[in-house]
Amino acid sequence: MMEKNKITEPEKVSCEVCFKEIPISEAQSVKATDYIMYYCGLDCYEKWKKQAEKPE
Numbered sequence: 001m002m003e004k005n006k007i008t009e010p011e012k013v014s015c016e017v018c019f020k021e022i023p024i025s026e027a028q029s030v031k032a033t034d035y036i037m038y039y040c041g042l043d044c045y046e047k048w049k050k051q052a053e054k055p056e
């Protein structure tokens with residue numbers, strides 16, 4: 001196996017809300033208590049935020 005032109009794939013993370021895979025460089029990240037959460041965009045971040053704020 002010889003791969004001279006190996007393309008280095010960007011590291012991917014999955015969105016915390018919709019579980020879509022996104023390159024880490026494009027992800028919105030929020031540092032939570034113990035770990036970092038990723039979102040594909042502000043839409044998902046807002047969704048998560050609203051959920052988190054609702055004490056049910």
Ligand SMILES: [Zn+2]
Pocket residue numbers: 015016017018019020039040041044
């Ligand atoms: Zn998402």
